[in-house]
Amino acid sequence: MKILIVDDFSTMRRIIKNLLRDLGFTNTDEADDGNTALPMLKSGKYDFLVTDWNMPGMTGFDLLKAVRADEDLKTLPVLMVTAEAKRDQIVAAAQAGVNGYVVKPFTAAVLKEKIEKIFERIQ
Amino acid sequence: MSDSKKPHRGLEPEVAEKLKQQAAELAESTQNGDYARSMTLINELSEVRDQSLYREVGRLTRSLHEAIRNFQIDPRSAEQQEALSKMTDASDRLEYVVQMTGEAANRTMDLVEETMPVASGVREEATALRDEWQRLRRREMEPAEFRELYGRIDRFFVGLAKDSDTIYGNLSEILMAQDFQDLTGQVIQKVTTLVKEVEEQMLSLVVMASHVDQLTGTVHQIEEKEESPEKGVGPQIKAEEREDVVSGQDDVDDLLSSLGF
Numbered sequence: 001m002k003i004l005i006v007d008d009f010s011t012m013r014r015i016i017k018n019l020l021r022d023l024g025f026t027n028t029d030e031a032d033d034g035n036t037a038l039p040m041l042k043s044g045k046y047d048f049l050v051t052d053w054n055m056p057g058m059t060g061f062d063l064l065k066a067v068r069a070d071e072d073l074k075t076l077p078v079l080m081v082t083a084e085a086k087r088d089q090i091v092a093a094a095q096a097g098v099n100g101y102v103v104k105p106f107t108a109a110v111l112k113e114k115i116e117k118i119f120e121r122i123q
Numbered sequence: 124m125s126d127s128k129k130p131h132r133g134l135e136p137e138v139a140e141k142l143k144q145q146a147a148e149l150a151e152s153t154q155n156g157d158y159a160r161s162m163t164l165i166n167e168l169s170e171v172r173d174q175s176l177y178r179e180v181g182r183l184t185r186s187l188h189e190a191i192r193n194f195q196i197d198p199r200s201a202e203q204q205e206a207l208s209k210m211t212d213a214s215d216r217l218e219y220v221v222q223m224t225g226e227a228a229n230r231t232m233d234l235v236e237e238t239m240p241v242a243s244g245v246r247e248e249a250t251a252l253r254d255e256w257q258r259l260r261r262r263e264m265e266p267a268e269f270r271e272l273y274g275r276i277d278r279f280f281v282g283l284a285k286d287s288d289t290i291y292g293n294l295s296e297i298l299m300a301q302d303f304q305d306l307t308g309q310v311i312q313k314v315t316t317l318v319k320e321v322e323e324q325m326l327s328l329v330v331m332a333s334h335v336d337q338l339t340g341t342v343h344q345i346e347e348k349e350e351s352p353e354k355g356v357g358p359q360i361k362a363e364e365r366e367d368v369v370s371g372q373d374d375v376d377d378l379l380s381s382l383g384f
């Protein structure tokens with residue numbers, strides 16, 4: 001299980017990386033926005049994408065849309081972990097094909113629950 | 124509008140008095156057919172108006188300048204006093220907050236990452252020893268094995284004391300890493316005060332400008348600038364008071380399940 005973590009703040013990437021490790025996912029890579037993430041996703045054979053929304057350069061929302069529009073990536077499970085809390089945004093993310101949505105600040109238990117739920121559905 | 128009842132903000136009583144007096148004189152001279160005098164009075168009136176506007180703008184400019192000049196966190200430091208732009212200074216200070224909080228978060232995470240394996244090491248050895256200990260109690264242990272266990276327990280106690288010290292020390296350091304809050308809190312409060320002062324002065328300027336617009340009959344076309352939710356708007360403040368914003372993960376889950384998630 002190879003996971004890509006995308007967030008512009010290194011501390012948040014580190015927190016998510018740690019939580020994922022506690023859940024048994026040790027194979028993780030990091031990117032600081034959509035522009036760096038997309039080429040990694042295209043060449044890196046990732047199984048799961050965890051992304052923030054609000055980032056300079058390419059946002060997580062645009063990254064999500066780019067992933068869904070890409071023939072090779074369109075089935076990649078995507079979890080948004082973001083401070084964006086407007087109802088319209090959550091609806092838009094759902095319509096764009098997000099698999100899970102976690103609002104910051106979040107707990108380890110919430111992240112675990114959402115990730116497990118996503119994998120349950122895939123299997 | 125309440126403007127007709129309330130004296131214009133910044134219009135000094137003597138100016139208001141002068142206006143009243145001149146207005147009365149103007150009415151009188153017009154009635155008496157003294158138009159030359161009327162025209163002079165009208166000119167004087169507009170001069171009074173202009174002067175009070177200039178004075179108001181001047182006053183606001185001074186207080187704005189004062190507000191910016193007063194923005195100084197450590198007036199004892201010479202180079203800070205020499206800082207050219209206090210606004211730049213304010214953003215530098217916020218940059219400092221970002222840096223401090225980032226450092227503290229990383230320091231804390233370093234210590235946590237260092238401590239976690241120590242805690243799980245203790246746990247693993249304790250579990251293993253408990254299993255051995257139970258074998259001993261069930262008398263399933265050979266004397267050689269017992270001697271081995273004896274030494275292992277000894278080493279465990281020594282290690283336990285050492286590991287507890289490490290954990291305790293790291294926890295203390297995590298505690299100390301939170302000292303940024305005091306410093307960043309002070310900086311943020313100073314910047315907040317500046318923002319509030321500037322906001323007040325700006326508001327006065329806006330009110331002032333609207334008076335000028337009213338007097339001159341100027342109408343502005345101002346385009347509404349809306350933030351783009353697609354770009355991301357960041358954390359929402361006072362989320363529980365707002366309808367268009369979720370107030371937590373439960374809200375998100377409800378919303379998503381209502382969409383068939």
